[in-house]
Amino acid sequence: MPSDNRYETWLEDIQEQTAQAQDVDQVQEVRNRWLGRRGLIAQAMKELAALPLEEKRHQGQLLNALREKALETIGGRQAALELAEETRQLQQERLDMTLPGTLPHTGLLHPTTRVRRFIEDVFLRMGFSLEYGPEIEQEWYNFEALNIPANHPARDMQDSFFTNCPDRVLRTHTSPVQIRAMQKYQGSLPVKIIAPGRVFRRDDDATHVPMFFQVEGLVIDHGITLADLKGTLTAMALELLGSEIKTRFRPSYFPFTEPSVEMDVTCAACGGTGCRVCKGTGWVEILGSGMVHPTVLRNGGYDPDVVTGFAFGLGIERLAMRLFGIDDLRLLYQNDMQFLSQFQTYIGRPGL
Ligand SMILES: [Zn+2]
Numbered sequence: 001m002p003s004d005n006r007y008e009t010w011l012e013d014i015q016e017q018t019a020q021a022q023d024v025d026q027v028q029e030v031r032n033r034w035l036g037r038r039g040l041i042a043q044a045m046k047e048l049a050a051l052p053l054e055e056k057r058h059q060g061q062l063l064n065a066l067r068e069k070a071l072e073t074i075g076g077r078q079a080a081l082e083l084a085e086e087t088r089q090l091q092q093e094r095l096d097m098t099l100p101g102t103l104p105h106t107g108l109l110h111p112t113t114r115v116r117r118f119i120e121d122v123f124l125r126m127g128f129s130l131e132y133g134p135e136i137e138q139e140w141y142n143f144e145a146l147n148i149p150a151n152h153p154a155r156d157m158q159d160s161f162f163t164n165c166p167d168r169v170l171r172t173h174t175s176p177v178q179i180r181a182m183q184k185y186q187g188s189l190p191v192k193i194i195a196p197g198r199v200f201r202r203d204d205d206a207t208h209v210p211m212f213f214q215v216e217g218l219v220i221d222h223g224i225t226l227a228d229l230k231g232t233l234t235a236m237a238l239e240l241l242g243s244e245i246k247t248r249f250r251p252s253y254f255p256f257t258e259p260s261v262e263m264d265v266t267c268a269a270c271g272g273t274g275c276r277v278c279k280g281t282g283w284v285e286i287l288g289s290g291m292v293h294p295t296v297l298r299n300g301g302y303d304p305d306v307v308t309g310f311a312f313g314l315g316i317e318r319l320a321m322r323l324f325g326i327d328d329l330r331l332l333y334q335n336d337m338q339f340l341s342q343f344q345t346y347i348g349r350p351g352l
Pocket residue numbers: 267268269270271272273274275276277278279280282283
């Protein structure tokens with residue numbers, strides 16, 4: 001028969017084991033051992049069945065009292081250990097609000113795009129409108145209409161990308177938009193447009209890539225002269241490159257203008273004193289222009305006996321290289337983000 005003493009020993013065991021439990025798992029083991037369905041107390045309860053009634057009642061009370069104390073002891077320890085565990089986890093998972101956040105990746109405008117927008121801004125403020133034409137162009141618009149004869153080098157397979165579709169070429173310049181704009185304006189005056197866009201040639205070296213950007217310009221009205229051309233383009237150059245630069249115009253030849261001129265600006269590298277970049281001249285060319293050839297006016301539906309005009313073509317990359325100090329044109333199109341993202345320099349007006 002179990003003695004009262006046995007339960008006192010058990011209580012001491014329970015208290016000792018509970019106190020030794022160092023974590024939630026260990027205290028659960030103690031609970032299972034004593035209070036589980038097959039634990040020591042449950043076993044002792046079963047054994048009471050064999051006892052006489054009086055003894056069973058007495059032992060039952062003692063066992064119940066032990067069970068109450070065991071629940072209290074083990075439960076208390078369990079709660080304390082659980083709280084400690086939770087506190088430890090919270091400490092570990094604590095958000096460090098002082099850590100710098102992860103910045104979202106924001107895109108940047110390509111240097112070529114920024115320079116194109118700068119040029120557009122300058123001309124829009126001078127009253128020009130924007131026009132666009134197709135990149136896959138009819139040969140007539142790209143060549144014949146611009147007075148480029150069949151034997152002109154630009155017509156050569158070596159210089160242009162022709163397509164499988166007959167009579168279609170990747171436009172070699174933005175000049176076909178001159179004809180398209182004249183056709184759109186249908187003889188009304190003035191025509192005062194710029195046409196930025198992609199052009200394509202079979203070139204690939206440090207100063208030429210197969211795809212690049214031009215801005216075409218065209219002005220037609222009564223009494224337009226070379227003085228208007230010089231005034232407009234000089235104003236543009238001063239806006240784009242700064243009021244300290246100088247410009248000069250040299251006679252040149254293009255099939256679609258007569259007379260033709262090229263505009264030079266003072267060399268950025270030496271400021272005009274002469275260096276390796278400008279081959280000692282102090283000048284670098286930035287655009288080709290001229291008075292619109294009578295044939296071109298006629299092809300666009302304008303009468304060269306009544307109106308005159310001037311046109312120009314400007315390479316955007318060349319200007320971007322100058323504005324950002326880039327020495328190899330190909331770098332602009334290798335899509336190296338590290339390279340491209342360094343050109344944050346302010347150009348033109350804010351937001352361009
Ligand atoms: Zn120079």
